[in-house]
Amino acid sequence: MVMSWIWTGIVLLSILCAAATGKGGQLSSAAMQGAQAGVTLAVSMAGAICLWSGVGKLMAVCGITGALSRRMRPLLVRLFPSAAADVSLAGDLSANICANLLGLGNAATPMGIRAAKRMVRGDIATDELCRLVVLNTASIQLIPTNVAAVRSAFGCTAPFDILPAVWITSALSAGLGVMAAYLLGKVRRG
Amino acid sequence: MTDYIVPILLFLAAAMALRRKENAYDVMLQGASEGLKLLVSILPALILLLTAVYMLRASGAMELLSQGLRPLFALLGIPPETAMLVLVRPLSGSAALAVGADLMAQYGVDSQVGRTAAVMLGSTETTFYTISVYFGAAGIRKTRYAIPAALFADLVGFCMASLTTRLFFPE
Known part of the structure; x- marks a missing residue:
């Protein structure tokens, strides 16, 4: 429901702003271009998404995920208690976090979504799903290759000199984001 | 070293599956077709979201917003020059990259503003896109506190990006 309000609000704001600044002529073509850009983006992501879904499936089969899962288990079980009883959920979650750390955002998404689908109870977001989403919206990548x-x-001679700043920033933003999710979860439940 | 992460990952995954006598190619094909189904489930959200962002940009609303937010940004310790980046970052990854690159070109890639923009891009995500993808695929209608918590994480990211850049690269 929130997305409905945001979307409608953005469109209304655009109309009001275009009317005020006299840019109404570009608005309808921008809407069509935006819709087309969605398709273009999806097509340009298609290769990466399919490739990494394939590799993800391969990792599940060859035991990499299992090994990673065991390493991450203490942290995972704290953040996602239901992963303690569900081996394949734990596998998807740890694969999602590992792919994020490696900066393979497109590889992280399919596994994250598989994990999200296993956490669903009806159409209401569970606490665990909220934490998973917050963890994925706070980038936790070790090597931000695109920015570099x-x-x-x-012409930057040392494109990776920002790494320590990126690590500290990511760690704090992900950590405080998950903490905020915990607090909001407690408050909302009353 | 980072050049080889992806190719080596591809090789290792296939080689280890082969060692376990798995049909690596068939498994990957199966995964790839699952990926395609996933993409189709994402596509509608992607189209709607980009439509809204493009309208916002074309109407001049984005520029007006960043002008209006300048005093608040100064208060948070975020360089006001990055206001536009902070605004588009949660909405559109490609728009954020374009705005960030523009800042680096305008102020210099090793300037305070240029570095802050780079750290912001590297340590935050396209929050609204990620939220719509995850909740869309999982069929969630009631997102509860996920959006405020994710936006709070972004805010921490923007403030910390400005602070760490000032600390590590004093002018």
Whole structure:
């Protein structure tokens, strides 16, 4: 429901703003371009998503996920208690977190969504699902390759010199985000 | 070293599956077709979200918002020059990358603003996109506190990006 309000609000804001600034002429073509951009983006992601779903399936089969899962178990079980009893949920969750750490965002998404689907109880987000989403919206990647590529494109000689700053920032934002989720979960339940 | 992470991962996954006498290629094919189904479930959300973002940009609302937010950003210790980046970051990954690259070009890639923009891009995610993808695929209608908590994480990220850049690269 929140997304409905956000979406409607954005469209209304655009109309009011375009009317005020006299940019109404571009608005309808922008809407069509945006819709097309959605398709373009999906098509340009298609290869990566399919490839990493395939590799993810392969990892599940060859035992990498199992090994990672065991390493991450203490942390996982704290954040997602139902992963303690559900081996394949624990596998998807740890694979999602590992892929995020490696900066393979497209690889993380399919596994994260599989995990999310196993956490669903009806159409209401559970506490665990909220924590999973917060963890995925707070980027926890070790090597931000895209940003480094942009930086070297502008002639930066040490594109990775921002790494310590990125690590501290990511760790604090993910940590405090999950903490906020815990607090909000307690408050909302009353 | 980072150049080889992806190719080595691809090789290791296939080689280890082969060692276990699994049909690596068939398994990957199966996974790839699952990926395609996933993509189809994401596509509608992607189209709607980008439509809204494009309208917001075309109407000039994004520029007005960033002008209006300048005093607040100064208060949070975030360089006001990055206001536009902070605004689009949760909405659109490609728009954020474009705005960030523009900041790096404009102020210099090793400037305070340029580095802050890079750290912001590297340590935050496209929050609304991620939320719509996860909740869309899981069929969730009531998102409860997920959006405020995720936006709080973003805010911490933006403030910390500005702070760590100031600490590690004093001018």
